[in-house]
Amino acid sequence: MVRVRVMAGAVAALLLAGAVQVPAEAQASVLGAVTPEIRRDDPADSAEEFGGEAVRMRHARVVPEALDPVCGRGAGHVVLFPLFDDMTVRAVETSLTVVDGRQVWTGVVDGTTDQQVVVTLEGGCDGHPGNEYLGAQFVLGGDTYAIDPEGPGAVTISQLTPLTDEDEPKVAPPPLVPAAAQERHGPAPKPRCKGGRSTSLVDTLVAYTPRARKEAGGDRQVRAAIARAVTLANSAFAVSGAKVRVRLVHTAPLRSVPARLDKVGAPLLTAAVTPHDKVADELPALRDRYGADQVTVITGGRDFGGLGYVPSKPSPATANYGYTVVAQSAIGHYSFAHELGHNLGASHDRTTQPHQPPPYGANGYFPKSGDWSSIMAYESGCRRATHGRCNRINHFENPHRTYRGQPLGAPLGRPNEADTADIFARTAKAVAAYRQARSDDSLCSVTTAVSPRGAGKVDAGTPGPYPLATTATFSAEPRKGYVFAGWQLDGRPAKGGKDASMRVAVRADHTLTALFRKGKTPTSKVSVRSVGSGKVVKSPSKRAELEGADLLYEAEPAPGWDFAGWRLDGSAAGDDDTVALDVGEDDMALTAVFERRRHTLDLRTTGGTGTLTASEPGPYSDGDTVSVTAVPAPGFVFTDWLLDGAPYGGDEERAKGETAVSFEERGHTLTAVFRPASDTTRSTR
Incomplete structure (x- = not known):
């Protein structure tokens, strides 16, 4: 965890939202001119926007002169994000890198150990105001917030719904395809770094469909979401102690996907693998050209979160298993990392998938309390087993790591074993060898030390190893009887070395030493x-x-x-x-x-018979968000939701429905609309 000393003027406020009060040291705001907040029960609600995707949202403009921290300029480490009138986030920088030509700034909520912020920025750092495409995701534990670029200088701020289940359809093994002619590409590039050799780097190609592009708002918007997905996946691998990272080697639009296939499902996944079927036929050639070990197709719709092949034992013979499809709407719920986990051999939790395939122990996990569920677990499985909140967290399974005091898995060989980090150490080597890298794929290490020995410790904001050109942040923390005295980088005094936080521009393998001296250790x-x-x-x-x-x-x-x-x-x-x-x-x-707790949720049905189940019993308080599932009785199917008598959004999967309702100042009536299965009418809208 990085702790920084913040000087006056070193804090930038990225959002100015309504009545949010920004501290005096925040000299500039990246976002201003914010429209009034839209909530679920406002007349301006869109039935498709709310209940399915957002609890609330608002719009804002980017203020270019306040982008210095995200661009890596200046001494500022801390950024303020006033998202809503009641929601301001203060984040401290942990790393800075470039993904697909976009600046990616990551940080954590200042003072916490596990609440992450990921910011993407295209433009804004080139001295040409008005071309900024700014996006972000806030992983706070519990509710999730996002900033999405609408266009140059314009963004949407939203609180996402908790509808995160994958609900993947069954899929047959992939078709056999000819092996890539890798010998045409010559020898692998000479690595610049050696310190990260024990960590496998999986090169990924991400393509997106016309429907994904339309839902995201355009090419820049969907590409920003892809960069965020890759960053979140790497964060999950890093904090979970998994010796694997993913590198985005190319992003491409797909023009040849018919509307009937443009959704998460086995037909699109099969078409992505199959050459010469007139659907996404460019993918195999692009995969070989860019040396992509793995391919993900971002598609549209909300029927499913994603779908991916699961090899039981990754090897050169399973390269055709290296494909996934992911819904654009599910990127914010870590579905990219979830499906990539499948390609690495991981399965779901034992409630969702009682009969686990090999490799055994590579599966999802949740604690008995149901406080959270890991990336490979289904929240629905967690809720059935524990009746807890079960919010998905951006962590893979590792019994030797903890999340808020609880282990992230169970040791291999023990009952209910779950340790994907251990399994990935082996399977990722095979997956990373599906294609030969076309550019230097080495990962660089920053080896940390303290002097004198035992006088303190050094924490990395983001655990390494790191891709070339990453800027990583470290903090020095003294033991009792010592105080921080300075830094050495590769044996030489480091510039700016009097600050207990240190930025390292990773250009090779480095050694970073924190210097301490005898003194009265600060207490807080x-x-x-x-x-x-x-x-x-x-x-x-x-x-x-x-x-x-x-x-x-x-x-x-x-x-x-x-x-x-x-x-x-x-x-x-x-x-x-x-x-x-x-x-x-x-x-x-x-x-x-x-x-x-003073609000009620009245659950009703119309047009037919079915059962409605809320994730938590009432009454409810301001700020609560409850998910509700509608299951039709035999002979009926679910068609729509009504909230307080008005059309309302949500998911419709296999003729059952799921939505989310939030409370602010009053209760609600939620009605599930059913119809006889023989009726051809599909919707009340």
Whole structure:
């Protein structure tokens, strides 16, 4: 976890939203001119936008002069994101790189250990104002927020719904195709770095269909989403301790996909693999030209999140298994990484998939509490088994790593084993050899050390190894009896080395040493308070901690109340009932917000018979979001949703429906519309 010392003027506010108050040190705003917020129950709601994709949204303009932190210019490490009037996120930089020609800035919520922000930017760094395409995703634990580019200088800010289940259809093994003639491309490029040799780099080609392009808003928009998907996948591999990374080697539009196939399904997946079938026929040639080990097709629709082939034992003979299709609408829910996990041999959780295929132990996981579900798990399986919230987190399975105090899996050879990180260490080597790399595919290491020995530690904002041209951020944390004194990079004093946070421009393998000296180690106090009725339990229970200590807090609402979210030094810090903090130099103020449960959700049916099930029982409080499933009785099918009598959005899969309803100041009536299966009428709209 990176902790930085923020000086006046070093904070940039990327969003100015309505009545959000921006601290005095925030000298500029990347986004301004924000329209009033649109919520689900507003008259301006679109039935397809809400219930299926967004809880609320608003629009804003980019302010070009405030983009310096994202462009890597200046000394600023911290960025403010006022997303909504009640939602401001303060993030500290962890890395900076380029994906598909786009600047990618990643950070974490300042003071936390696992709440990530990923920003993509095309234009904006070239001195030509007005050409900025800015996008972002906020992985806070619980609710998920996104910024999507609408056009040059314009964005949409949204709170995404929790509808994240994959619900993948069954698929037959891929067709056999001729092996690529790799000998035509000559010897592999000479690697510049050797430090990352133990980590496999999978080169990926991502193509997108006409429907995906239309849903995203254009080529730039869908390509920004692809860059974000690749970055989130690499983050998941890194924080999970998996020795695999993915590199985007080419992005291409597909023109030859008919509308009937332009959705997640076995027909499109099969067509992507099959040459000379007049559907996506350019893919095999592009794969060979760019040396792509793996191919993903981004498509449209919301019937399924994605679909991918699962080789039981990846080898040169399974190169035709290296294909997936992913819904554009599911990228924000980590479906790109989920399907890539299938290509690496991973399966779902044991509730969803009781009979696990080999490689055994490469499967999804969720704790008995149901607090969360891992990337390869289905949230629906987690909810059936635990009745918990089960929100998907951007972590693969590894029993030797934890997420908010709980292990991320179960050891191999033990009951309910789940350790995809261990399995990927072997399978990724085979997948990364499906095609010969066309450019230097080495990953670079930044080896960290401290002097004198045992005087402290160095934390990486994003664990390595790193692709060339990445800027990685590190922080030094002293042990008791020591204070930070400076940095050495490759044996020489580092520029700007008096700051306890350090940016390293990765151009080769490097060694970074944090220097400490004897002194009084800083201690910091985390003050905790509650708004509403409830309490906060801290672990450990000390009043003050040394810099670098990790603390876990849990919010416990009083009867009749709900936990609504955390505020840390003025920043939103997620709405999961636990939050993990990393103590910095300065005192920290943590606030738990509780809301009274006073809203009801009246579930009704019309036009036929069926069963409606809410993910959580009422009553509900302001800010709650509940998912509801409609299952038709025999002889009926689900057709639509009505919220408070008006058409409403959601998913329709295999004649059943799912949607999400949020609450703010009042309750709702949700009606599921059914019809007889023999009736040819498909919708009330």
